[in-house]
Amino acid sequence: MAGCGNTDEAKKDKKSTEEQTETTAQEVDLSTELSAYQQFALEQMDQFLLETEEFVNLFKAGDIEGAKAAYAPARMYFERSEPIAESFGDLDPRIDGRLADIQEEGKGEEEWSGYHKLEHALWVENTTKGYEAVADQLLADAKELHALVQTVEVTPDLMITGAVDLLNEVSTSKITGEEEIYSHTDLYDFKANIEGAEKIFEILRSKLEAKDQGLVTTLDEKFKAVDDLLAQHATADGGYVSYEELTEDHTKALAAAVNQLGEPLSQMGIILE
Amino acid sequence: MIAPNDEKRSIKKISRRDMLKLTGIGAAGAAIGASGLGGVMKAMGYDVSEPVADSTTASNKANFYGKHQSGITTPVQTNIYFASLDVLFSTKNDLQELFKQWTPLVVRLMNGELMVDLTTNTRIPTGDTGEAVGLDASNLTITIGVGPSLFDKLSIQHLKPAELEDLPHFPKDQLQKEFTGGDLCIQACADDPQVAFHAVRNLVRAASGKVQIKWSQAGFNSFPAGGGTPLNLFAFKDGTVNPAITDEKDLNKVVWVDKGWLKGGTYLVARKIQMHLETWDRTSLKDQEATFGRYRDSGAPFGKTKEFDDFDVEAKDSNGDYIMPDTSHVHLARKSGARILRRSYSYASGVMSNTGAHDAGLIFISFQKDPAQFTTVQNSLGRLDKMNEYVTHRGSAVFACFPGVQKGSYLGEALFNAL
Numbered sequence: 001m002a003g004c005g006n007t008d009e010a011k012k013d014k015k016s017t018e019e020q021t022e023t024t025a026q027e028v029d030l031s032t033e034l035s036a037y038q039q040f041a042l043e044q045m046d047q048f049l050l051e052t053e054e055f056v057n058l059f060k061a062g063d064i065e066g067a068k069a070a071y072a073p074a075r076m077y078f079e080r081s082e083p084i085a086e087s088f089g090d091l092d093p094r095i096d097g098r099l100a101d102i103q104e105e106g107k108g109e110e111e112w113s114g115y116h117k118l119e120h121a122l123w124v125e126n127t128t129k130g131y132e133a134v135a136d137q138l139l140a141d142a143k144e145l146h147a148l149v150q151t152v153e154v155t156p157d158l159m160i161t162g163a164v165d166l167l168n169e170v171s172t173s174k175i176t177g178e179e180e181i182y183s184h185t186d187l188y189d190f191k192a193n194i195e196g197a198e199k200i201f202e203i204l205r206s207k208l209e210a211k212d213q214g215l216v217t218t219l220d221e222k223f224k225a226v227d228d229l230l231a232q233h234a235t236a237d238g239g240y241v242s243y244e245e246l247t248e249d250h251t252k253a254l255a256a257a258v259n260q261l262g263e264p265l266s267q268m269g270i271i272l273e
Numbered sequence: 274m275i276a277p278n279d280e281k282r283s284i285k286k287i288s289r290r291d292m293l294k295l296t297g298i299g300a301a302g303a304a305i306g307a308s309g310l311g312g313v314m315k316a317m318g319y320d321v322s323e324p325v326a327d328s329t330t331a332s333n334k335a336n337f338y339g340k341h342q343s344g345i346t347t348p349v350q351t352n353i354y355f356a357s358l359d360v361l362f363s364t365k366n367d368l369q370e371l372f373k374q375w376t377p378l379v380v381r382l383m384n385g386e387l388m389v390d391l392t393t394n395t396r397i398p399t400g401d402t403g404e405a406v407g408l409d410a411s412n413l414t415i416t417i418g419v420g421p422s423l424f425d426k427l428s429i430q431h432l433k434p435a436e437l438e439d440l441p442h443f444p445k446d447q448l449q450k451e452f453t454g455g456d457l458c459i460q461a462c463a464d465d466p467q468v469a470f471h472a473v474r475n476l477v478r479a480a481s482g483k484v485q486i487k488w489s490q491a492g493f494n495s496f497p498a499g500g501g502t503p504l505n506l507f508a509f510k511d512g513t514v515n516p517a518i519t520d521e522k523d524l525n526k527v528v529w530v531d532k533g534w535l536k537g538g539t540y541l542v543a544r545k546i547q548m549h550l551e552t553w554d555r556t557s558l559k560d561q562e563a564t565f566g567r568y569r570d571s572g573a574p575f576g577k578t579k580e581f582d583d584f585d586v587e588a589k590d591s592n593g594d595y596i597m598p599d600t601s602h603v604h605l606a607r608k609s610g611a612r613i614l615r616r617s618y619s620y621a622s623g624v625m626s627n628t629g630a631h632d633a634g635l636i637f638i639s640f641q642k643d644p645a646q647f648t649t650v651q652n653s654l655g656r657l658d659k660m661n662e663y664v665t666h667r668g669s670a671v672f673a674c675f676p677g678v679q680k681g682s683y684l685g686e687a688l689f690n691a692l
């Protein structure tokens with residue numbers, strides 16, 4: 001137990017020795033990485049606002065097919081930067097809330113707003129009529145989000161936890177088709193979540209390489225495996241097939257690939273020690 | 274998906290590909306394989322470089338090292354978590370690496386220790402999932418085996434023992450692919466359900482990206498006060514005619530393989546057998562006993578008074594009828610002449626979604642020096658077995674379980690030495 005100076009530490013773990021002495025190691029300097037990620041998030045939010053505006057304009061013009069085509073690609077910017085976008089408690093459900101989430105909170109359908117409400121209008125009701133105010137509100141919320149994101153302080157935890165959270169999003173809702181229950185465009189969100197996690201990995205790459213080259217190699221391999229599987233479901237126009245076209249074997253393979261990526265991805269925190 | 278020619282939406286798909294090329298790992302999937310596992314294991318803090326010894330101070334501990342693997346002739350524990358795995362790699366080197374790395378981790382688990390010592394970095398998940406903390410070794414045993422499909426996957430068919438084949442179809446089998454087969458198995462048995470589950474969970478996690486659970490089944494056994502043969506969910510004793518686990522001579526006849534790289538090992542047969550409890554429960558006790566050919570309470574064979582009394586399967590009463598009905602389970606099993614070491618557990622996993630009936634039964638496990646012993650028994654039961662009315666076989670798998678490990682060696686070394 002050399003190096004364990006006090007009984008609390010000794011109690012915490014009776015076996016580990018060397019690690020204990022490292023508790024006071026200095027915080028690693030990640031300032032370059034943090035600002036790179038902030039830059040990325042801001043760019044994503046710029047595009048999110050632009051594309052949301054385009055979507056809202058199409059929607060309000062009554063262009064159902066145009067709005068449908070713009071829906072999933074616009075959302076990808078949000079999904080890529082979700083660790084940041086969702087850090088604003090009220091806005092995330094207002095923009096991205098599903099009816100099931102709203103009801104779970106004991107609220108009625110009248111309080112439902114945002115993308116998924118318009119998704120319901122487009123795909124289920126096949127109309128835009130009567131939803132103009134919802135569309136206006138979505139754009140207003142997107143603008144508010146865009147403004148708030150400018151002030152966000154990116155921390156190492158936000159990045160590292162965020163990467164895993166993005167994968168968890170995929171594992172719990174995208175892979176089950178529960179995110180886009182009307183449009184079945186879940187694979188767009190899936191792809192965007194993966195890209196968001198991959199971006200964080202890329203930004204941290206050199207720091208990770210210094211700590212554990214094997215982990216970097218593994219992550220490259222596992223990201224590629226997920227990307228390759230997703231590519232099997234890409235369509236000629238650069239989109240993805242409907243979630244409804246996936247068989248159980250497909251979803252199982254995708255889920256397994258995401259889990260195999262998530263395990264090593266969760267180790268990125270080694271650079272903080 | 275991002276349109277390739279759409280700058281705005283293209284994140285960096287191309288740049289990442291370039292990066293892969295630059296670092297020289299592009300499409301060389303096979304080369305990445307072996308280092309990949311080490312990468313994760315190292316990052317997760319597993320120390321797989323040094324052999325770990327069986328603890329001499331742990332309480333309720335079964336030993337890992339020995340002539341045979343644990344969990345075969347170890348006294349039956351109260352709980353099992355049985356997992357059938359598929360491997361995600363295709364080379365024998367990956368397999369060897371996996372077993373080398375699992376070996377010290379298995380010993381640690383059986384010692385009741387954490388998979389990996391705690392670190393102080395709270396920014397990463399812990400290397401051990403932690404739910405067994407505060408529980409002792411609980412007589413945990415871990416038994417590892419390889420299935421026939423593994424040899425094809427790794428292109429080492431020439432090393433597959435002739436005996437290791439998928440079991441044939443038996444009358445009334447209703448096998449479902451989600452409970453059938455597998456490249457590897459981990460049988461974790463312990464006197465605590467959480468310890469058994471923790472072992473499988475952590476070994477699979479440590480091999481993330483290398484193996485994947487194909488199917489699994491938890492099970493339980495309960496022992497009457499003062500010991501004795503446990504009862505299955507039909508309330509009959511299960512395992513009465515087993516060879517004594519202390520009789521090495523008999524075990525050599527029934528259980529242990531005596532040739533090839535599997536010498537000292539054995540074959541594990543796993544069957545997931547649904548038991549139709551609702552129909553059983555409306556069957557008279559007389560008919561239940563006639564189904565087994567034994568009295569329920571004493572466990573004695575028909576015509577005898579004690580559980581372990583020997584019996585003549587051909588014996589007839591004064592009317593010329595078999596004393597033990599010739600459609601009874603015990604009659605047909607004994608008549609086959611084959612013997613196996615049974616080590617089964619009951620399961621209760623909720624209700625069948627299509628019928629609302631109990632999804633309960635037996636995770637039947639038997640060990641034998643040749644799977645043909647099991648096949649012989651099962652064929653003898655055939656269509657005649659009165660038990661068929663009450664059970665449906667839903668899952669099936671066979672695995673060759675390695676011989677025991679000596680300190681400094683690792684699981685399956687004999688197989689790799691034979692390569």
